[in-house]
Amino acid sequence: MTHLGSWLVTGIVLAVLVIYLARSKPPALDRSPSNALDAVRAGPGYIHIAASSPMAAKLTMREVKSERSRAPLLEVTGSVVARLEQGRGPSEMRWQFASSELLGAYAEWSKSGHEISFAAQQLDTTRRLDGAKVEAQTKVVERLSKLVQAGSDSPKDLAVEETALVQTRLEGQKSVHEAEIALRTAERSRAALARQLEQAGLDPELLATIANRSAVLVAEVPESKAECAREGQAITASFYGVPGVPFIGHVRRISPTVSKEQRTLRVLAVLEDRDARLRPGMFADVGLGTDERTALRVPADAVLHVGRADYVLVASGADLWKVTPVVVGDQRDSEIEVLDGLPADARVIGAGAILLKPFVVEAARNP
Secondary structure (H helix, E strand, O other), rough: HHHHHHHHHHHHHHHHHHHHHHHHHOOOOOOOOOHHHHHHHEEEEEEEEEOOOOOHHOOEEOEEEEEOOOOOEEEEEEEEEEOOOOOOOOOHEEEEOOOHHHHHHHHHHHHHHHHHHHHHHHHHHHHHHHHHHHHHHHHHHHHHHHHHHHHHHHHHHHHHHHHHHHHHHHHHHHHHHHHHHHHHHHHHHHHHHHHHHHHHHHHHHHHHHOOOOOOEEEEEEEHHHHOOOOOOOOOEEEOOOOOOEEEEEEEEEEEEEEOOOOEEEEEEEEEEOOOOOOOOOOOOOEEEEEOOOOEEEHHHHHEEOOOEEEEEEEEEEOOOEEEEEEEEEEEOOOEEEEEEEEEHHHHHHEEEEEEEEHHHHHHHHOO
């Protein structure tokens, strides 16, 4: 009986406690402006950050660094695909290639040039011969026509010659058409071989402009960094087989196609190789874009990658930061070069910018 009474008392105490808690009011949530979520707001293309908020205390402001530089815009890999040897013979006989497929394709491409020249000559000769035959037969018909009108020749002979004139024209048109087909076939074959060489990273038209003892280098530029490559820019190549000797060159061609397997853009550059140190197939580290320029650098932490684009937060008034799309190069140490989209006198958010990425996504959605 005593045991039952103690359980009864315990139950009454618990019931009173539950009723008290149910009627009591919960403590008010802190909704002061110092709350980080309330102090950061994203708008179309901008982010507002209250200067007195805890979030602002976690961010570091940095000035954009501007300096003269020859550092590469982009570092990629590459290889020598062809080299022109010194000699007096035809250049197409002195080219060395990195593979037998390239050698065969280039030989066929060179041969197709002679075939086009022959087909063009044949077409011109056929047209002149056809014109001469038609002109001669036309004169025969005109002469007989006058004789028939004068009564000295029969209309039957005139009809025969008029028929021969029609037949001459038809045969001439057929001959010209066949010659035109032969020329177009040779041109299409040459174009197909040129595309085959381009897909392998080699521009055959470029080879005709290269001096002796030069090498053609193909650099593999990632598709996402294609904007860093342009014709005429300087490059520096360091080969594994020739350590400590930098080779300087310039971009001469940019392939019109992207490699399907590696998703890279092939960039062709010509390197001077007077000491014959380079061999087709040799691999190299390639610095793309080593021309002297004014480089703008920001902390690597300042660049936020969202989707397929890169953004930095640029100061734009009191507590206001513009979500600015930029084109960036390679990272060096703790800094990254901005190639486009950023003014030289800008202030950006450096360390801590990653905390604002959700707001950047929202602001960039409605620029």
